[in-house]
Amino acid sequence: MAPLDQMTVRVNSRKTVRSSHDLAVNGGEPLFAEPLHVGRPNIGNHAVFLDRARQVLESQWLSNNGPVAQAFEREIERFLGVKHCIAMCNGTIALEIATRALGMSGEVIVPSYTFIATAHALQWQAVTPIFADIDPVTHNLDPMAVRRMITPRTTGILGVHLWGRPAPVEALQEIANEHGLRLMYDASHGFGCSHKGQLLGSFGDCEVFSFHATKFFNTFEGGAIVTNDDALAEKTRLMRNFGFANYDQVIYPGTNGKLTEIAAAMGLTNLQDLDRFVAVNWRNYELYRKGLSQLRGITLLDYSETERNNYQYIVAQLTDDFPVSRDRLIEILHAENVLARRYFWPGCHNMEPYHSFYPHAGLMLPNTKTVADRVVVLPTGSALNEGDVRGVLSIVRAVAEG
Numbered sequence: 001m002a003p004l005d006q007m008t009v010r011v012n013s014r015k016t017v018r019s020s021h022d023l024a025v026n027g028g029e030p031l032f033a034e035p036l037h038v039g040r041p042n043i044g045n046h047a048v049f050l051d052r053a054r055q056v057l058e059s060q061w062l063s064n065n066g067p068v069a070q071a072f073e074r075e076i077e078r079f080l081g082v083k084h085c086i087a088m089c090n091g092t093i094a095l096e097i098a099t100r101a102l103g104m105s106g107e108v109i110v111p112s113y114t115f116i117a118t119a120h121a122l123q124w125q126a127v128t129p130i131f132a133d134i135d136p137v138t139h140n141l142d143p144m145a146v147r148r149m150i151t152p153r154t155t156g157i158l159g160v161h162l163w164g165r166p167a168p169v170e171a172l173q174e175i176a177n178e179h180g181l182r183l184m185y186d187a188s189h190g191f192g193c194s195h196k197g198q199l200l201g202s203f204g205d206c207e208v209f210s211f212h213a214t215k216f217f218n219t220f221e222g223g224a225i226v227t228n229d230d231a232l233a234e235k236t237r238l239m240r241n242f243g244f245a246n247y248d249q250v251i252y253p254g255t256n257g258k259l260t261e262i263a264a265a266m267g268l269t270n271l272q273d274l275d276r277f278v279a280v281n282w283r284n285y286e287l288y289r290k291g292l293s294q295l296r297g298i299t300l301l302d303y304s305e306t307e308r309n310n311y312q313y314i315v316a317q318l319t320d321d322f323p324v325s326r327d328r329l330i331e332i333l334h335a336e337n338v339l340a341r342r343y344f345w346p347g348c349h350n351m352e353p354y355h356s357f358y359p360h361a362g363l364m365l366p367n368t369k370t371v372a373d374r375v376v377v378l379p380t381g382s383a384l385n386e387g388d389v390r391g392v393l394s395i396v397r398a399v400a401e402g
């Protein structure tokens with residue numbers, strides 16, 4: 001198998017970007033021969049996975065809490081230092097099951113600056129998401145904004161560890177305790193990231209991961225609820241399997257949230273390569289950090305040097321002195337085959353059904369708007385080598401220097 005950083009798209013050797021005259025939007029050819037995506041999957045050792053896949057086929061046990069799924073859960077528990085992992089078919093279903101199992105109802109406070117699944121999971125369970133504003137520096141929920149959104153109908157808080165950077169877990173726990181609220185986290189971005197040395201997964205009543213293909217750690221599609229609460233673990237385990245307590249007895253309104261054996265086999269394989277994935281992401285992040293620090297009008301969201309991070313997201317933010325708008329920068333990058341992306345724009349509150357429900361929600365979400373309007377996420381991951389990152393930087397530099 002090729003080393004991770006050799007599975008790459010190469011820079012077009014006939015072109016160098018030295019100034020804005022060289023840009024493809026001005027008539028030149030693209031710098032990259034093939035598209036550079038923000039999220040190409042991190043895939044572990046192919047031979048190891050194929051061997052596990054063969055064993056799954058030979059066992060003729062493909063789903064329904066099979067031995068590979070169970071082994072996967074025990075590995076996740078060990079890795080995260082949490083008592084229970086309940087593996088699921090995806091993160092969205094895991095969020096829905098957690099919402100049900102925690103008994104959330106009425107209103108639950110969430111950030112608007114997150115992937116739409118965070119809000120939809122609540123709505124799909126007939127719980128109303130109430131959007132609170134974020135801190136413009138951390139991009140995570142602002143505890144003061146959360147306090148402002150509490151009403152007699154509030155039953156919980158759903159925090160998000162955006163970009164893998166921890167939500168303000170102590171402040172949110174204090175609010176939850178004060179008001180008797182449930183507290184869970186959408187940790188979809190945060191696998192392998194820590195807060196005060198503790199890996200995300202143990203905070204609040206429970207935390208939910210997505211193991212989608214584009215996440216730092218994937219099982220093709222997949223997810224999990226992790227918790228230290230024995231009763232909650234038992235309930236979510238049953239809800240994942242239609243609510244069956246045994247062959248003939250159903251004790252909860254459940255759904256089908258089971259993780260397949262083949263997906264668990266992918267998970268076990270990828271767990272063995274986490275250090276390699278982090279190393280590549282960290283190298284790319286450092287290159288971007290150094291490259292962007294020399295430019296006017298653009299900053300890079302940083303990851304704490306004293307915590308563990310997966311460095312899965314390269315989040316740049318434009319300030320007013322960048323010479324072009326965020327959307328124009330994205331157009332310029334796309335013309336070079338760099339598929340940089342706006343993220344979570346224009347905020348969940350501007351998407352349906354929420355926009356129709358609360359057309360004026362934006363009045364309470366000024367920081368969400370500022371951040372959503374300025375963020376551009378750049379490609380990283382094992383599909384990019386150093387030359388690719390330097391290529392992306394050369395384009396941004398040419399734009400920044402006009």
Ligand SMILES: Cc1ncc(COP(=O)(O)O)c(C=O)c1O
Pocket residue numbers: 090091092093114115117118160186188189209210211212222223
């Ligand atoms: C913050 C966040 N929440 C929830 C999800 C949903 O996870 P899944 O795609 O596994 O359903 C994702 C990603 O897809 C996400 O980024």
